[in-house]
Amino acid sequence: MRIDEYAELDATALAAAIAAGEVTADEVAQVATEAIDAVAELNAVAHGPFEKPLDHAADGRFAGVPFAIKDLVLHAAGVPTRMGTRLLGDGLVPPTDTHLMERFRAAGLATLAVTTTPELGFNGNSEALAYGSTRNPWNTAHSPGGSSGGSAALVAAGAVPIAHANDGGGSIRIPAACNGLVGLKPGRGRVSVGPDAGDALFGMGCELVVSRTVRDTAAVLDEVAGPLPGDPFVIAPPERPWSQEVGADPGRLRIAVHTESWAGTPVDPEVAAAVDAVAATLEAAGHHVDRRTPTIDWDRLIQTNLVLWCAFLAGSVGAIEAMTGRTAGPDNLERTSWACVEHGRTISGLEICSALDSVNALSREMGRFFGDYDLLLTPTMNTPALPLGHLDANAELTALEWTNRIFDACSFTSVFNQTGAPAISLPLGQSAQGLPIGVQLAAPSNGESLLIRVAAQLEQAMPWAGRRPGVHVARAAATAR
Template identity: 75%
Template sequence: MNIDEYAALDATGLAAAIASGDVTADEVAAIATKALDDVNDKLNAVATGPFEKPLDYARDGRFAGVPFVIKDLVCHAEGVPTRMGTRMLGDGIRPPADTHLMERFRAAGLATLAVSTTPEFGFNANTEALTYGSTRNPWNLDYSAGGSSGGSAALVAAGAIPMAHANDGGGSIRIPAASNGLIGLKPSRGRVPLGPDLGDALSGFAMEFAVTRSVRDTAALLDDVAVSYPGDRFVIAPPSRPWAAEVGADPDRLRIAVHTESWAGTYVDPEVAAAVDSVASTLAAAGHHVERATPDFDWEPLLQANVVIWSAFLAESVAGVEAMTGVLAGPDNLERTTWECVQFGRRVTAVELGLANATINTVSREVGRFFTDYDVLLTPTSNSPSVPLGQLDANADLTAAEWTKQIFDTCSFTPLFNATGTPAISLPLAQSKQGLPIGVQLAGPMCSEAMLLRVSAQLEQALPWADRRPGVHVTTL
């Protein structure tokens, strides 16, 4: 197998090639290791690795031998250094055990070869932590790879690996998926395990999963990792059949709402809005009922609730690192905005946190009501195709409120579905005139992954993206 053949296959195709004996898992690992090294010279997306050999995995798993990376945040592997994007952890701590999700990745057969970059504690819509430096977008090296799963997304987009771990507390799967021309599904709250270290994250805002290049990979991986463990805080109904069976299934005639104006009242690039309108036309032509509509909620209370919840969680996370390491947090080992959020979070009272969660409940009830009238809400993923490197500077002199607003002003369509816990998926359905990918988001009610996957597969067929490749790609280096 040469590099062109390797990069042409999604994870499902690569697993089939290994299972058939066309190529061995060791040969694939060698190709992927070189590919990771080659693209990382330009992208700076690898935090640790590549390893000399993949981490142990199940040889009978669905994706046995398929190269993979895990993001340097939340999910971790036994003995593999994790830094969470912060200088507080120096060269990293070595966890004594896998997280439950890492167990699922191993059981699926994924051959983990590296750890990918993230912003400090994941609180940014790009990936430029001081501890690693800037991760760059393979479509244009002057632009952000998105965040907080930008390292994973850049490596997948550049062809080094077919899919990668990601997580999402405000858009951190969907934003980098949009920036890099990938698929990014944020599952329903409780769908993918967070344990055993966490019962929830960010008051239930954060969910774990992956970025991929094909809808069938997204569905198949969800089948492998969506497992509940004893003691999980959220346990939700399993699907009626495998999600892989939804790919190619008829989605029936759906009620689809379209919304392209920022709930924050901030600028939306006309090319992004036009891309959503074009997708809406495609869905209408496929027989769906499509009309303009949006949930009716106030953005400002939602933003302020995010300031409280994010800051409190950052303070909690830093307290955990201090307890583990004995290293005290401060301006010398935290980026300025992180330190501001931590200090703010330390001042948050129980009443303030309760009121923030009450705001989230109010917004969630409205969105739930909205989805009794509509099956899907179609929006942009991000307000613009991408942002230039440095535009979201976590080391800037900003308050917690100013920093949170600056982030959400650039991605005002994603945080709503973290608050509600409902699933949303970003699809790479358009390109800007500059050649940057444009992501389009589809959101649905709780536990509607099956329906979203059916519609996504329909759009993948109608508006294919598999042949698009960025300027930095393993086949051209």
């Protein structure tokens, strides 16, 4: 198998080729290793590629399909994890897998690398001092987004067909938008974050992947969703596998569309136009589309993020200190991380209670809104991918200034982390400069099936498969020849 042939296949097609004996898993792993090396200029790899893939099930749905894991939250036994921070030095080596890693292995995914992330995940960019700047394959002067920027860059560049990602404020959807990928943030509790956490980041954190096709995202969700012993709650399972929703008729839906930033910050006209084009496509498909928005108290949302994120970061750093014996400070944490940790250490129980009250109020408002509408259509980000350095985590900013800096630019995603509702970013637009534009669809709780049905409908109506970034493994291989 040549690199260009490999890069044309999504995870589902690649798994089928391996299962049919058209190519062996070992041959695919070798090509994938070469592909990862071919796009080294993106600086998307924190560790690897490995000499051989991590152990995985030979009979799994994705047996032998190359995969990468993000250097945050999820971890694999024996593989160093740095979480994007110099505080961990060369990395902490966990003795066991997280539950999600166990399920990735059981699905047959063949992990070849660990991907870059911003320090401790609190950024819409991926330029941690621990690794250096990760670059966007569509334009290397721009960011791949964050915090799953390394995973998204590798998938967009054709190095792996699918990669692990997680999302506490937009960190699956933002890099999906920046890199022209599919990024589903599943609903709260859909995918276990155990055993290290129960309700990660006060319920705002969730895990899945970034991919190039809706069918890959749906199939991976089939493989990894569902509760495990000790999880804090169990949510309703789907009526049928999510992969069966791809191509299913979504019916005639009530869809609200909103293109103005809830933060009051500008939205790039090209981004708004991309959302409008999707709204027109949905209307042409028979859906009822209205200009509507839920009521969002932005100042309250930001204050909630400030409290919950800073408390979480302070707790995470405290745990690292306890495990390593190192003392955190400005010499081993980036300036905004340290500012957030210092602020987090001052937060009281009453402040956390107040923040959780705000989460409840927002959830009730969104619940009311979704009583009138099946889906909400918005931009994923205010702009296409930002220039490198715009979200500089080593800047001299207070915790509040840093929180505002992130969510002023990424003002459409965090609402659904606080409410726990599922949301998906789809690569349905492109700027005049050739950068992808992501469009977000959000659903009420347990709405993943509906999101997948509509996402597949849009993938067929507004296909993106033919787009390819400037930095791509097939181009790199052709140049080498």
